Amino acid sequence: MRYLLHRLLQAVFLLIGVSILTFLFSALAPGSYFDEMRLNPQISPETVAALRAQYQLDRPLPVRYMRWANSLLHGELGFSFAYNSPVAPLLWVRARNTLLLTVIATLLAWALALPLGIWSATTLGRSPDRALSGVTAALLVIPDLVLALGLLIFAVRTGWFPTGGMVSVGFENLSPLQRLRDISLHMELPVIALVLSALPILVRHVRAAVADVLSTPFLRAAASHGLQRRTLLYRYALRAAANPLISLFGLSMGALLSGSLVIEVVMSWPGLGPLLLEAILARDLYVVIGGVLCSTIFLVAGNLLADALLYLADPRIRTEAAAR
Amino acid sequence: MIQRRGWKRWLLALAVLHGIVAFAGFFAPYDPTEQDRERPYLPPMKIHLVDAQGHFHLRPFFYAEHLRGGSFDQFEETTDHAIPLRFFVSGARYRLLGLLPSRMHLFGAQASRIYLLGSDAYGRDQFSRILYGGQISLSAGLLGAGLTLFFGTLIGATAGYYGGWRDGLLMRVAELFVALPWLYLLFALRAFLPLAVSPLQAFFLIITVIGAVGWARPARLVRGVVLSAKERDFVRAARGFGATDGYLLRRHILPETSSVILTQAAILVPQFVLAEMTLSFLGLGVPEPMPSWGSLLTNLQQYSVLVSSWWMYAPALAIVPFFLVYLGLASALQQDAGTGKIEKTTDGT
Numbered sequence: 001m002r003y004l005l006h007r008l009l010q011a012v013f014l015l016i017g018v019s020i021l022t023f024l025f026s027a028l029a030p031g032s033y034f035d036e037m038r039l040n041p042q043i044s045p046e047t048v049a050a051l052r053a054q055y056q057l058d059r060p061l062p063v064r065y066m067r068w069a070n071s072l073l074h075g076e077l078g079f080s081f082a083y084n085s086p087v088a089p090l091l092w093v094r095a096r097n098t099l100l101l102t103v104i105a106t107l108l109a110w111a112l113a114l115p116l117g118i119w120s121a122t123t124l125g126r127s128p129d130r131a132l133s134g135v136t137a138a139l140l141v142i143p144d145l146v147l148a149l150g151l152l153i154f155a156v157r158t159g160w161f162p163t164g165g166m167v168s169v170g171f172e173n174l175s176p177l178q179r180l181r182d183i184s185l186h187m188e189l190p191v192i193a194l195v196l197s198a199l200p201i202l203v204r205h206v207r208a209a210v211a212d213v214l215s216t217p218f219l220r221a222a223a224s225h226g227l228q229r230r231t232l233l234y235r236y237a238l239r240a241a242a243n244p245l246i247s248l249f250g251l252s253m254g255a256l257l258s259g260s261l262v263i264e265v266v267m268s269w270p271g272l273g274p275l276l277l278e279a280i281l282a283r284d285l286y287v288v289i290g291g292v293l294c295s296t297i298f299l300v301a302g303n304l305l306a307d308a309l310l311y312l313a314d315p316r317i318r319t320e321a322a323a324r
Numbered sequence: 325m326i327q328r329r330g331w332k333r334w335l336l337a338l339a340v341l342h343g344i345v346a347f348a349g350f351f352a353p354y355d356p357t358e359q360d361r362e363r364p365y366l367p368p369m370k371i372h373l374v375d376a377q378g379h380f381h382l383r384p385f386f387y388a389e390h391l392r393g394g395s396f397d398q399f400e401e402t403t404d405h406a407i408p409l410r411f412f413v414s415g416a417r418y419r420l421l422g423l424l425p426s427r428m429h430l431f432g433a434q435a436s437r438i439y440l441l442g443s444d445a446y447g448r449d450q451f452s453r454i455l456y457g458g459q460i461s462l463s464a465g466l467l468g469a470g471l472t473l474f475f476g477t478l479i480g481a482t483a484g485y486y487g488g489w490r491d492g493l494l495m496r497v498a499e500l501f502v503a504l505p506w507l508y509l510l511f512a513l514r515a516f517l518p519l520a521v522s523p524l525q526a527f528f529l530i531i532t533v534i535g536a537v538g539w540a541r542p543a544r545l546v547r548g549v550v551l552s553a554k555e556r557d558f559v560r561a562a563r564g565f566g567a568t569d570g571y572l573l574r575r576h577i578l579p580e581t582s583s584v585i586l587t588q589a590a591i592l593v594p595q596f597v598l599a600e601m602t603l604s605f606l607g608l609g610v611p612e613p614m615p616s617w618g619s620l621l622t623n624l625q626q627y628s629v630l631v632s633s634w635w636m637y638a639p640a641l642a643i644v645p646f647f648l649v650y651l652g653l654a655s656a657l658q659q660d661a662g663t664g665k666i667e668k669t670t671d672g673t
Contacts, residue, residue, distance in 0.1 A: 156630045262602055265606060
């Protein structure tokens with residue numbers, strides 16, 4: 001348990017560090033949301049100055065940071081100039097949508113990568129392995145932006161998938177079941193894009209890890225004892241290969257989050273990506289900081305989950321932690 | 325030995341690809357900003373060998389295109405007059421590699437402009453724009469990677485060589501940078517820099533942003549190599565003879581890191597080209613009229629273009645061969661370095 005607590009503490013410090021870092025970046029910013037107002041002759045310079053003072057933009061950086069941290073404790077995360085509301089509720093809706101997309105894509109990608117990687121590892125060098133390696137190599141050289149745009153063109157031209165947005169017009173009038181159906185239909189395309197962009201790396205890692213384990217003496221011995229293939233693979237080999245794969249699970253969250261940023265914007269999925277982009281273009285300072293922080297929280301949470309899984313799956317870590 | 329030849333082959337392919345983009349002026353038939361308002365969104369032209377009358381021509385030819393009667397966006401071929409494709413023709417002025425003035429183009433035609441990959445909203449030749457756009461995108465990737473590796477090596481070597489509080493501080497900061505999803509970090513950094521800038525300023529801005537974001541991973545790798553290298557016997561011996569820190573680093577320790585840095589370069593360059601593409605695609609990068617692969621793709625944000633002008637997608641495909649070759653090179657280099665576990669570090673999170 002100490003091990004997990006230690007990790008949690010590390011994560012908290014990491015998040016504080018990231019928030020300070022983004023604030024430092026923001027201090028470099030030459031302009032602010034109110035700069036455009038200065039160009040408007042109807043707004044007097046005094047009004048702009050008053051607005052800046054109202055939002056504390058004229059205060060020194062440490063003061064702004066402390067005020068922001070204070071609003072974080074009140075669950076507000078600063079104030080959005082463009083939306084004229086606290087950041088947290090804005091972020092929460094978008095983060096939920098991003099999370100929906102990435103969690104489903106992560107689960108789906110792993111559900112595909114595990115059997116494919118294992119299949120590849122058991123037929124190492126023979127035709128299924130070669131074919132799979134070819135496919136993963138082909139997918140690996142197609143970057144997510146290219147993939148997303150290609151899928152979008154495909155969807156638009158065939159009309160097989162709904163494109164753009166998360167819900168259809170008239171969503172409010174649907175029954176709960178129809179709503180679920182509507183959202184999952186709209187989710188298809190971005191999820192396919194995300195899964196395809198994450199899949200090749202996952203399959204390769206699973207293949208490498210399982211192939212490593214399959215060549216170990218204890219599994220050869222198990223095989224020569226006449227263990228059933230399925231038992232051998234899924235009960236023994238996968239467990240022994242799990243360690244690096246679980247760490248990868250945490251890392252793959254980061255890749256998926258970055259990937260979903262692009263894919264959300266391309267497919268106009270109302271997640272964190274489009275919000276962040278709008279906020280950047282509008283110089284909506286606290287929304288940008290909140291968005292970056294939110295994505296970091298997801299990533300850190302993914303890594304913590306991986307640590308917890310590792311703790312459960314690997315007895316060595318448990319004993320190590322107990323011995324400490 | 326086979327592996328050695330392996331990475332040399334990838335390097336050759338890389339040189340060819342970069343050469344085509346570097347000599348864009350020669351390979352592109354037209355200037356990237358030259359407009360033809362009569363032919364917006366013209367689909368790619370077909371190169372024929374057999375004409376409408378069924379006669380075979382030895383020299384490839386194409387037909388000029390005109391608007392179909394009664395429509396305003398449908399083109400059809402003017403089949404009564406074949407225009408032969410000519411090679412090494414004289415055309416628009418350009419400067420080869422930005423230096424030598426020249427008018428020689430690999431191919432072109434008299435009578436009508438040839439659009440190998442169609443045209444955009446202003447009737448600009450998509451093929452020429454992709455080649456010129458590659459110059460922007462690739463140099464952004466290359467310079468960004470150079471900057472990143474410079475910072476990464478500097479920071480990694482300092483942390484690894486001097487150790488102590490410097491090591492602690494630098495590696496904590498590196499941890500922060502690795503912990504952030506890197507595209508979000510890139511966006512955040514871009515967010516706090518000026519938005520309305522000239523294309524050239526934007527270009528250098530992008531390079532700085534890209535260069536400043538990615539240093540943490542190479543720094544950690546370099547630090548690891550330096551840590552082990554500084555304890556080697558010959559380094560200790562050199563220190564015993566009174567070698568200074570600067571000499572030791574330059575002469576004995578940094579050369580050890582070269583294979584790590586090369587592999588990182590092969591991984592980072594395509595990733596940074598993609599980063600430039602993504603930023604420009606989203607309107608945060610190099611703006612019009614300067615073509616870059618990302619800004620060429622912004623057309624696809626219009627629904628009508630998505631539906632009817634699929635050739636506007638071509639700039640996206642241009643990056644794929646570069647990805648292929650760089651990834652091939654990276655895994656060949658890793659194999660060469662004898663890490664055994666191939667294809668494991670070629671992912672960038």
